[in-house]
Every structure is written in structure tokens, then in C-alpha cells.
Amino acid sequence: MGAEQKKSSIFTKVSDTNILLTITIVIFFAMYIGAILFQGGGFTKPQMFFNILNANAALIITSIGMSIVMISGGIDISVGGVVALVSMCCAVHLDMKGGSVFGSMLIALGIGLAFGLVQGFLVAYLDIQPFIVSLAGMFFARGMTTIVNTAPFNVANEEFKALMNTRIIIPGMGYTNRKGIYVDAYVEPGVIVAIVLVILLFVVLRWTKLGRGFYAVGGNRQSALMLGINVKRTRFLSHVICSTLAGIAGYVYFLHVGSGSASHAMGMEMNAIASSIIGGTMLSGGVGNLIGTLFGVLSLSTIQNIVSNAGLDQAWWTGITIASMLCIFLVIQSIVMTRRKRALKN
Amino acid sequence: MNSDSRFDIKKLLSNQLLIPFTALIILCLINLINDPSFFQITVGTNNAGNTVFSGSLITILDYGSELAILAIGMTLVTAASGGQDISVGATIAIAGSAMLRVLCGGNTRPDTLAAPIIVGFLVACIVGMLCGAFNGMLVAIFRIQPMIATLILFTAGRSIAAWINNNELPIVPDPKFAYFGGFIPGIPIPTTVFIALACIIVAALMLKFTNLGLYTQAVGINESSSRLNGINPTAIKFISFMILGLCVAVAALIKVSRLSTINYSVIAKDIEMDAILAVALGGNALSGGKFNMWASILGAYIIQFLTTTLYKFKVDSAALPAYKAVVVIILVVFSSPVVRQKLQQFSNKRAAATAKKEVA
Numbered sequence: 001m002g003a004e005q006k007k008s009s010i011f012t013k014v015s016d017t018n019i020l021l022t023i024t025i026v027i028f029f030a031m032y033i034g035a036i037l038f039q040g041g042g043f044t045k046p047q048m049f050f051n052i053l054n055a056n057a058a059l060i061i062t063s064i065g066m067s068i069v070m071i072s073g074g075i076d077i078s079v080g081g082v083v084a085l086v087s088m089c090c091a092v093h094l095d096m097k098g099g100s101v102f103g104s105m106l107i108a109l110g111i112g113l114a115f116g117l118v119q120g121f122l123v124a125y126l127d128i129q130p131f132i133v134s135l136a137g138m139f140f141a142r143g144m145t146t147i148v149n150t151a152p153f154n155v156a157n158e159e160f161k162a163l164m165n166t167r168i169i170i171p172g173m174g175y176t177n178r179k180g181i182y183v184d185a186y187v188e189p190g191v192i193v194a195i196v197l198v199i200l201l202f203v204v205l206r207w208t209k210l211g212r213g214f215y216a217v218g219g220n221r222q223s224a225l226m227l228g229i230n231v232k233r234t235r236f237l238s239h240v241i242c243s244t245l246a247g248i249a250g251y252v253y254f255l256h257v258g259s260g261s262a263s264h265a266m267g268m269e270m271n272a273i274a275s276s277i278i279g280g281t282m283l284s285g286g287v288g289n290l291i292g293t294l295f296g297v298l299s300l301s302t303i304q305n306i307v308s309n310a311g312l313d314q315a316w317w318t319g320i321t322i323a324s325m326l327c328i329f330l331v332i333q334s335i336v337m338t339r340r341k342r343a344l345k346n
Numbered sequence: 347m348n349s350d351s352r353f354d355i356k357k358l359l360s361n362q363l364l365i366p367f368t369a370l371i372i373l374c375l376i377n378l379i380n381d382p383s384f385f386q387i388t389v390g391t392n393n394a395g396n397t398v399f400s401g402s403l404i405t406i407l408d409y410g411s412e413l414a415i416l417a418i419g420m421t422l423v424t425a426a427s428g429g430q431d432i433s434v435g436a437t438i439a440i441a442g443s444a445m446l447r448v449l450c451g452g453n454t455r456p457d458t459l460a461a462p463i464i465v466g467f468l469v470a471c472i473v474g475m476l477c478g479a480f481n482g483m484l485v486a487i488f489r490i491q492p493m494i495a496t497l498i499l500f501t502a503g504r505s506i507a508a509w510i511n512n513n514e515l516p517i518v519p520d521p522k523f524a525y526f527g528g529f530i531p532g533i534p535i536p537t538t539v540f541i542a543l544a545c546i547i548v549a550a551l552m553l554k555f556t557n558l559g560l561y562t563q564a565v566g567i568n569e570s571s572s573r574l575n576g577i578n579p580t581a582i583k584f585i586s587f588m589i590l591g592l593c594v595a596v597a598a599l600i601k602v603s604r605l606s607t608i609n610y611s612v613i614a615k616d617i618e619m620d621a622i623l624a625v626a627l628g629g630n631a632l633s634g635g636k637f638n639m640w641a642s643i644l645g646a647y648i649i650q651f652l653t654t655t656l657y658k659f660k661v662d663s664a665a666l667p668a669y670k671a672v673v674v675i676i677l678v679v680f681s682s683p684v685v686r687q688k689l690q691q692f693s694n695k696r697a698a699a700t701a702k703k704e705v706a
Contacts, residue, residue: 140672
């Protein structure tokens, strides 16, 4: 009886966000330290961590957008398609039309914004299920990518290549390689963009009226309406932000790979959803934290690195690991929520 | 007299079959204008030397059948859970891969079948139902939204399928296996039509003689009140996913039979979109509740009609989803409650205006 009492008090005291966030951060550090201890090799060097960031800057940006949509009670699975479409359009603009880097950035933002406006309007003002809308958005983006250009190709634009090869050196984190030469640790410009966006949106979600509106609308639409929040506009804005971030992520992805292809960012929407869920964002809305999402992306890519380091590098293992991790976290969420409901009732 | 005809129009407008039939008529007209030979059916011989019918309409019947089979299960899942299963393409890959593994016994190029075809099919059914049970468990017991729950198999499915056969592509040696997705010698109509017919008859009998249809609608419309009436919503949702698993296994048999082998990343690609589109085109609410199985089946054939028409217009197969996405958006916009209400108001206003004129 006494134990029961104590458990219920813990479950009611700590907020939903904090329980899930703590689980994620603990799991990430446990995994990373485990990898250092048991696999050694690359994991002991700081550059391994920076490489994870470099490869996943685009995923971080899409995931925070996804988290915002999920916090406000929706979902957007068109982000992977948007990333592919953006990188293809930018590649065509730079290479075949002889455009400038600045122009391609505008294209990326424009595509993201356009997707956000249309999807947001359909979801918020016409009250259509967000999943159906963004499923159509995903297929539309994928189809458009092949319509824009079928064959994959590398960009040869000089101005763009200079930007692509820019490296930001992190002092004091380098290592000495086998030849005895000191190699500096570096990150790509995309990582800086991702970190800035995470901090910016974290502040927006935490301390602005709009940010609190997302939580209120996702938690309970009816009560949010009673509080005088413009529910439709809030949901609309969440989709606009998410798709615009997908557009930015598309450019960061493009900057990382430097090519346009219809098969780019395949399954990225899935990774973004998985990262958000692992990071403690509830599917049912109203609960979530962007720092958690950041750790979600890191956990996901760390486990992928562990899997491939362990010699299981056949392509199918990645899909299976992500799916099983998502499955486990979904079940954890479901259990936490049921217990919490029960604890609140008692 | 006048009021009578208006009454009829209203009845017609509220009929669920209005959307699919309108779509069918529009597609027929487009094809008639573009190329009347679309409707031609010729008799020829295929590679195996059988006398068969061929033509665009036969292609539609052939490929529409596998979609119709999936639409049966998808309608039930949609009605019961208010969400859709997006893992059907991936589960077709899993079930097909398991079937090949049994039929070829782990050999890549076997000389004889390792097991009778029926055993392979039964294994596929079990695998399909297991996948359905997994989805059903997440949805019914853990209460995860159907689309997210099925997203798990959607990502992992093709990987699991490749893993079952060690990423090999075994080829079934028996020519009889190709009958299911092709033609049986002596019968000029594709076998898939008969398989679909059998599935439709089974589904119709099931709806006629059991309470499943009623219970499914009850759970979809209001879960808690159906529980108060003694229906077990968890079981109903679970069963609907299991039935979809069975439909997936039948579709896998057809898909694998067409090639006598499998291609993990391409088999049944984007079929989930078509299956969902079939349900939507049938005028069924994607948020669950009432459903009309016949409308979904008709919807499935119309989707295939659309696909074949787009191919006739020389649309690249990779670009196909873009056009279908536009169709989906148009459909959901017109069936959304907000737009419906606006249209209703508009027609009411017009009716009131004409009534006023008559009075004056």
C-alpha cells in the first residue's frame, strides 16, 4: 500500500515532458558510453560525435519541425519528400539554369513555405486529417521530384562548392592520426544552422504566446478554444513552421550531399517521427521538448553507428533497428500514460 | 412534378456511389476523346501459348483485382479504427518472401518445389495475419494511432522481407505457380479476376451472416457507447487488422506469382496509397464509422482505371504519385465536413431563392 502511494506521487509530481525527456537523455548517454567501453575505435574520438552531427543536421531540423506539429496535435509525413524536392530543385537551379547560391536558398524556403501554407490550410481550416493531407503531400513531392529531373546528378557550381566545403573548426577537440599529424575537429555549416534553430525554437516554445498555444491546442483543443486561443490559426502555423523547416533542412541536406536525386531522404519522415517520439514528444499532442528531440536524433544515429560498427552493415539492419526502437518507445509512452492516468484517478 | 424531380436529385446527391460513378464517367470520357482504341478488347496468344483476351480494360480488371482484395480489408480497418494501415505494401513483401522461402526451401534456383503451393500460401496467410496481429495489438491494446503504429512495419517491412531470404531472389520453378497472377490454360480471363471474385463473395457472406459489419461500424462511430452495449472494441479492431492481413497474403500470392520471384524494394510499392484512395473514392469516411464495401471495391477498379489512363498519357511511373496525390486532395477537400456544410448552405440558399421566385 505504502509503495503504491509513493509510486503514484512520483508519477503525478513529475510532468509528462520531464519523465520522457529523462528517459531519452539517460538512454543516449548509456548508449554512447557503452559504445566507448565495448566498441572503442571511432567512438573514443570527439570527431565521431561531430560526424554524427554533420550527417544528421538536416534530420535535426526536420525533427524539430515534426515535434512542433506533433505537440500541436498533428503530424506531417511529407517532410522527406520536401527535402528531396528542395535538393533536386536547387541542384537544377544551380547547374542547369546557372543560378546563384542565394537564389537557390530562396527556392528552398519558397518550396517549404508553399507546402506549409497548402497543408496547413487543408488541415486547420478545412479540418481534414493531417495524416491524409501530408501523405498526399509526400507522394506529390516525390512525384514532382522525378518530374523536375529524373536522373540523379552532382552539382558542379563553383560558388556552391565553396560553401559546401566550408568547415568550421572546433578548437581543442582534434586528434593525432596514425601518421602523427594533428587533425582538427570540424563541423559543417549546416550543424550551426541546426543548433541555432533548435535554440531559437526552444525559446519560442517555452516563452512565447504562440509556443504555449501549440501545447494548449495539442493538449486539449476544446479547452484551448475556451481559453481564447485561435485554434485554427495555431494549427495552421504549426504546419507552416514544420514545412518551412523541412525546406531549410532540404537545403542543409543538399549542402551535405551536393547532389540532386529522387531517392534522396528516403524514409526521412520516419526517422523524424521516430526521433521526436524517442525524444519524448507524445503522439497524442500537448507534450514534448525540442532538447529531447535533439537527443532523439542523436540516440537514433548513435545506435545506427553501433549497429554498423558491429559488422551488421547490411542495409536492412538500419530499417529494423529504427523500427524496433520506435516500437519500444511507443509502447513505453503508452504504458507511462496509462499508469499516469491511473495514478491521477487514485 | 417539379418537387418530385428535385427530391430525386437530392437523393442522388446523397448517394455514396455518386462519387465513384462520376469519376468513372469522367475517366471514360477522357479516354474516349484521347484514344477510342482504349476500349478495344483483342484476342491473342500470350508467351505461354494460351489464347487470352488483351486490351486496356483487361489490364484494369487484372491489376484492379489485387487492389480490390486489399480494399476489402482496408475498408474494415478504416471503419473500425478510424485510421488506415500504411504497411500493406511492406507486408506484401514479407508474406511473399516467406512464401518463396517455403516454396524454394532456401535454394535460390531449385529444380523442383520444396513444398506444395498450397502450403506456401498457407504460410503466407499466417505471416500476413501475424503482421496484422502486430499492428492490431499496437492499435487496439496500446492505443497508438493506426497510421503511426503501421509506420513501424512500413519502414521495417521490406528489410524483414529481404532478411527472410538472405537478400537472395529465389525463382519458383513450377509453371503452375504463374497461373495465379496470369492465365490458366484454356481460360482467356485473368485468374486474378476469379481470385478477387472469391474474396468478394467470402466478404459478402461474412457481412451478411455475421454481425461483424454492424459491430465494426458501431466501434468506429462511438467506441465507448459500443462497449456499453456489450461489444468488445479491442477485439473488433484486432479482428479487422487480422482480416486485412489475410487480404495482404492473397495479394502477395498474386504479386509473387506474376514474376515467379520477388523484388523487395519494388514489389507492391505505393500500393498503400492506392488502397487508401480506393476507400476514399468509394465515399467512405476516412475517420471511421459507416462503410460500404461495394463502393470501396468499385473505387479500387476506378483507381486502376486512373493509373492505366495516366500510363496511356505516357506519364512516367515514378511521377504517377504526384497526379494521384492531386486526386486524393480533391477528394478529401470535397468530402471534408467544412466544405460539405458550405455546399449545403449554398444549395439551400438557391432552393430558397427559387422557392421565393415561385411564390412571387
